[in-house]
Amino acid sequence: MGPAWLWLLGTGILASVHCQSLLAHGDKSLQGPQPPGHQLSEPAPAYRRITPTITKFALRLYKELAADDPGNIFFSPVSISTTLALLSLGAQADTSALILEGLGFNLTETPEANIHQGFRSLLHTLALPSPKLELKVGNSLFLDKRLKPRQHYLDSIKELYGAFAFSANFTDSVTTRRQINDYVRRQTYGQVVDCLPEFSQDTLMVLANYIFFKAKWKHPFSRYQTQKQESFFVDDRTSLQVPMMHQKEMHRFLYDQELACTVLQIEYRGNALALLVLPDPGKMKQVEAALQPETLRKWGQLLLPSLLDLHLPRLSISGTYNLEDILPQIGLTDILNLEADFSGVTGQLNKTISRVPSILQDRNTGF
Template sequence: MKMEILFVMACASLLVPSSEAQEISLNITELTTKNMDFAMNLYRKISSFHDNNIFFSPLCISTAFAILSMGAKEATREEIIQGLNLGLLERDGEPELIPELFKQLQGNITQSGELLDQGNTLFVRLNFEVEKVFKDQISKFFNADIQNIDFGNAKASKTIINDYIKRRTGDRVKEAVNDIDPFTQLMLINTIFFKGKWELPFDPKQTQDDRFYVDKYNIVQVPMMFREDKYYYASDNLLKVKVLKLPYEGDIAMLIVLPNKGVDYTSIDDEINAEHFLGWVKQLSITKLEVQVPKFKMDQSYEMHKILPHLGISSVFENKANLSGLSADIGLKVSEVLHKAVIEVDEKGTTAAAATFTGITAYSLPSNFVVNRPFFFFIYHQINNSLLFMGRVIDPTKM
């Protein structure tokens, strides 16, 4: 009988608009680029199932499976590495290179000064033996904890795990786990929580209800935030989109990608990749703008074990899974991968926050950037361009 491993990835983003080491560091850019293309591939697969709002954390998902890859062997490990788009980063004789890159990336991100916390914990069934090498590696590279739990008491273990996730995500992700199979052997919990304040906060007194055009036949009223200021902006005439950067205090920013009027957002789906994203960031230039952005909240859940096989990660969910690096117990496979992500965007921020820009020409009549139709957004670390969260908003009135 196959024994089950359950993944739960919980991500909360309260956006309160409001010698060897050196060599490896040079490849962090490669890691973030590969992660970004993985994110875009995953987004396209999720979007193929529906036309609703989307929000997830590619960093949360890739980190969880990078941890799992350290316990996987042979074809199972190869599928994970290739599915995460990390195959080109592997080097013969350096099996710890990719984990080391994740470690350095995490260190770079958490030094930014924002409230950004990522955690990894393995809840292990009583008397389940985890291989010492695996235990040491995940502690070294991912700072992962291992805790024993009685999965046979499904009600109690569910409460313990949900309480843990709730604490690690600032009370934003609740009831991430609905049911626990009493035969579960191990549960890997990966959480990420970001609370950011806008560098240029919006004034709530300026927020007014306005139209948001979901499509040609569906118009909704949403609270639209407003601010006139100097923003980083770019226009991509080839893809027919406009790009706006909304920075948070520190090194993290939101990039909004807005299709031009009359351009169907679905025509942009197949074109979004790391190359275009990095091109947009590079082309940003400071411009005085009247910006209008809708307030919105999203609470999204995904059964990744049903999505990831479409990206080539399949055997880890099947009876042929090889997780012998994780435990000597035979018959291990991953039964479920649950990913839950929450975001809230509003006007709040520290009013004392300010930024000084030089070389700016102010115009008496500033241009407009009105986000009143479906758009994409990316929350990323500006120093290394690591993509933390991404999503699309089709209808800001829907969770």
């Protein structure tokens, strides 16, 4: 048998969507009056230990993707960070620390166990049922039938990440690839298809993450007010004719004079929203350079309801990133070399991560 390869796969259709419930504080008005000095407070959810780090990781990754290949960028930081954190459970101490520190965690301030409990809390919160939107995040591990995975690892990924492990015959790479693609397609209701590229018979493991989001706008766009074609300017010299949705509605909005950009928040039904940022002509790099968690917090405080005459293009995005080329640029170099130790998965000698593709598919902004 040739060298053993470990694949890491992230798939999804989640773009710039942020669940408000992840930032909302408990409504103390519902607790009733409390005697002085005996104020009751709900303990902070465990996910609050990790969401600031995920936000910073998302912005670091975005800037690297933008520098590497300017153009449309579409990825799910929750998918990628969750998959890497899950992988760290199967790594020995040094490699596990490299992964979590590469994501941006300070292991002195936030112990490893707290990080995994934070991801467990985050995934549980995202999975809470809602009658107004659907958000589904899943992780699955496909292991070659020749491997004997450690039961402790299987128990840990199921308890903390809700991940299921499946036995597969990787010597029949064509059939196994089809089976994994079919599994992800079913889990995402047919929206994510052919997510797994071809792989060799030396592959022994595939770790897959999928994420599915579907919701309607709080203020729907009328299909009858969607112009068939309008000019959308890509840059000063290039314009495209695209379908443009139109409405006059109240939305939270601001113009940031310092950064020279317009910021618009559009709500979905349920606890989700989209944040759109439109730089002034020639100011894209300036805005990208200023993207920090503090910037997002500032915008959240300054957004005010405004009656807008809104024109928004309908869009559909899909793309593939080879993250093994990107992750080393943001501090995750050593997980891709022969020294990385993932023997915690099966107890066998090191398995090398050969590829980290991320395949994203989105239908459109919709009505």
